[in-house]
Amino acid sequence: MVRFEDVATNYGTGPDILHAVSLHLSPGSFHFVAGPSGSGKSSLLRLMYLANRPSNGRMTLFGRDVEGLTRDERAMLRRRIGVVFQDFRLLKHLSVAENVALPLRIAGRREDKVREHVTELLAWVGLGDHFDDLPATLSGGQQQRVAIARAVIGQPSLLLADEPTGNVDDRIAVRLLYLFEELNKLGTTVVIATHNQALVSRFSHTVLTLGGGTVRVEPAPDSKARDAAEGSMA
Amino acid sequence: MRRRPADVPLAKDVSDRFLPWLVAFMVYFVALAAISATTMHKLVERWDKGLSGQLTVEVPPPDPGVSETERRGRIDRVVQILSRTIGVEKVALYGDEEIAELLEPWLGSGLAEQDLPLPGMIAVTVDTEAPPELAVLAEQLDKAVPGTLLNDHKRWLGKLLDLARSIQIFAGAIVLLVGSIAVMAVVFVTRTGLSVHREVIEILHLIGARDPYIARQFQRHALGLGLRGGAIGSALALATILATGQVLGPVESALPPVLSLSVAEWGLLALLPFATAVVAMVTARLTVLGTLTRMP
Numbered sequence: 001m002v003r004f005e006d007v008a009t010n011y012g013t014g015p016d017i018l019h020a021v022s023l024h025l026s027p028g029s030f031h032f033v034a035g036p037s038g039s040g041k042s043s044l045l046r047l048m049y050l051a052n053r054p055s056n057g058r059m060t061l062f063g064r065d066v067e068g069l070t071r072d073e074r075a076m077l078r079r080r081i082g083v084v085f086q087d088f089r090l091l092k093h094l095s096v097a098e099n100v101a102l103p104l105r106i107a108g109r110r111e112d113k114v115r116e117h118v119t120e121l122l123a124w125v126g127l128g129d130h131f132d133d134l135p136a137t138l139s140g141g142q143q144q145r146v147a148i149a150r151a152v153i154g155q156p157s158l159l160l161a162d163e164p165t166g167n168v169d170d171r172i173a174v175r176l177l178y179l180f181e182e183l184n185k186l187g188t189t190v191v192i193a194t195h196n197q198a199l200v201s202r203f204s205h206t207v208l209t210l211g212g213g214t215v216r217v218e219p220a221p222d223s224k225a226r227d228a229a230e231g232s233m234a
Numbered sequence: 235m236r237r238r239p240a241d242v243p244l245a246k247d248v249s250d251r252f253l254p255w256l257v258a259f260m261v262y263f264v265a266l267a268a269i270s271a272t273t274m275h276k277l278v279e280r281w282d283k284g285l286s287g288q289l290t291v292e293v294p295p296p297d298p299g300v301s302e303t304e305r306r307g308r309i310d311r312v313v314q315i316l317s318r319t320i321g322v323e324k325v326a327l328y329g330d331e332e333i334a335e336l337l338e339p340w341l342g343s344g345l346a347e348q349d350l351p352l353p354g355m356i357a358v359t360v361d362t363e364a365p366p367e368l369a370v371l372a373e374q375l376d377k378a379v380p381g382t383l384l385n386d387h388k389r390w391l392g393k394l395l396d397l398a399r400s401i402q403i404f405a406g407a408i409v410l411l412v413g414s415i416a417v418m419a420v421v422f423v424t425r426t427g428l429s430v431h432r433e434v435i436e437i438l439h440l441i442g443a444r445d446p447y448i449a450r451q452f453q454r455h456a457l458g459l460g461l462r463g464g465a466i467g468s469a470l471a472l473a474t475i476l477a478t479g480q481v482l483g484p485v486e487s488a489l490p491p492v493l494s495l496s497v498a499e500w501g502l503l504a505l506l507p508f509a510t511a512v513v514a515m516v517t518a519r520l521t522v523l524g525t526l527t528r529m530p
Contacts, residue, residue, distance in 0.1 A: 079442035089437050093243040106443045
């Protein structure tokens with residue numbers, strides 16, 4: 001699904017934000033990206049959703065080396081990735097429904113199918129009553145749910161969420177994580193960047209910990225136990 | 235769901251207000267320049283057609299003191315030469331009153347009674363298929379009555395043709411210049427739009443939009459602006475043509491059919507807004523695609 005081999009990245013001519021990052025995310029896996037502010041969590045995600053290019057190393061996405069991709073190929077790969085941005089990045093002039101419908105319209109889906117999916121999804125995230133509202137009229141939590149709905153409507157193979165719980169209270173944060181787990185159970189690979197250590201501890205998933213420009217992969221506690229159990233059974 | 239707005243909110247840009255008017259004035263000037271060139275062409279064509287096969291012979295007045303009989307004799311000699319020349323179909327002598335009437339704008343009225351020496355004027359119609367050798371004829375006439383002039387109108391018509399061609403070239407240059415300015419204006423507005431809406435475009439890209447999808451947003455907008463501007467410009471040009479027609483109406487018999495357009499020309503005028511819109515649309519599309527290629 002996603003493979004990094006000694007990948008480095010920077011902004012412009014600045015120093016490397018990340019260097020020598022190697023990791024592999026298999027299809028259907030669930031990962032947290034943890035680390036203090038400025039450790040490069042967003043930069044790692046930006047590489048994954050093809051907003052930045054590696055300055056060094058090799059990165060493959062869905063089996064394709066991202067270096068040689070044409071603009072069209074990059075666009076087609078991005079359609080397989082759902083992104084929940086830290087600042088939501090909703091289009092202010094479009095209604096909630098129009099924002100959520102964007103990925104399907106861009107992909108050229110039939111209008112009746114678009115409406116059907118948008119209606120379903122807005123009901124699923126509890127915003128069925130806000131169809132025609134503009135994002136500015138919604139609370140932070142509601143905007144976040146719109147952003148999530150937009151990210152998942154295209155049934156992406158890879159879902160990336162940058163601090164999705166940053167603007168909500170703990171109760172909503174937990175609900176959001178359950179929502180991401182539901183998607184993961186449907187086969188979507190999920191990567192969530194967060195600095196909420198309590199949340200990371202509460203859910204049992206692999207953690208990619210960033211620090212000093214590199215990443216350390218920590219298997220989920222449960223999976224360690226499961227591995228141990230499987231090892232003892234063998 | 236409400237009526238779907240564009241993904242890139244270009245309709246709220248300042249350009250949405252000024253570009254249609256800019257396009258309108260450009261279309262107006264292009265339309266007028268094209269109509270002027272067409273009218274001039276028609277005018278010259280009509281004069282050329284009307285004057286082809288027509289010659290004027292001017293017999294100079296005799297020296298003072300020469301009798302009227304001698305004056306008549308000079309003119310008769312010229313008429314006789316003309317009448318027997320092969321290729322001359324008709325010879326018509328202008329009477330003194332007709333000549334006085336022709337000269338009235340310059341010399342005032344009552345010329346025929348003032349005993350001024352008037353030249354003899356002869357209108358000659360020649361066979362356009364087999365015209366006489368004009369140089370030889372002119373020589374014969376000058377020999378018979380020294381100073382006789384044979385005017386085939388080519389000289390002043392040639393100058394008029396030169397003028398018409400100059401006007402056409404000038405009009406063509408105006409069309410090209412104004413068209414180029416219009417294209418540059420669309421390029422500028424499109425680039426400004428790309429810059430202003432950079433964030434929205436980035437989001438669309440990250441959601442999976444290909445460059446042609448973004449370009450479609452801009453080209454649709456440019457098409458609308460072009461249509462609006464083109465329609466306003468064409469309407470203004472139409473009003474100008476009709477108003478000019480009204481003003482020139484009383485003197486139209488003196489002037490050939492100035493500003494009288496054919497059905498095809500009216501059709502072209504009607505197509506102008508659409509042509510403008512298409513040019514604006516294609517320009518916007520190419521600008522967006524060219525600019526996005528340079529973006530990360």
